[in-house]
Amino acid sequence: MATNQRDEQQHKDQNADQQGKSGSQKSTVKRGFAAMNEAQQREIASKGGQAAHQKGTAHEFDSEEARRAGQKGGEAVSRNREHMAEIGRKGGESRQAGNRTTEPGKGGASRKNADKQP
Secondary structure, X not given: OHHHHHHHHHHXXXXXXXXXXXXXXXXXXXXXXXXXXXXXXXXXXXXXXXXXXXXXXXXXXXXXXXXXXXXXXXXXXXXXXXXXXXXXXXXXXXXXXXHOOOOOOOOHHHHHHHHOXX
């Protein structure tokens, strides 16, 4: 019971500190899950996921559903023409870089030079 009162006092102190800093603006204090650190949140979320699987109510993708989700994501990305052009440009640059090798018999650049020998 003493810890409950201590927690309430800390909460009041936090509110007073934030009100003093923000002036007349209404402040928001993180409570519950949001107030926990990331490790605590992960631990609780993990337990929830495990419980759902044990209970049999957890959602699992089948291959068809995963395929549809991937297709939907691909369609959304492909609507951005600038992004698609950038991807294509990078691919072309990468492919050209692979052809620019100096070893004889490999790549486009060395073959071109081999044909032009005097």
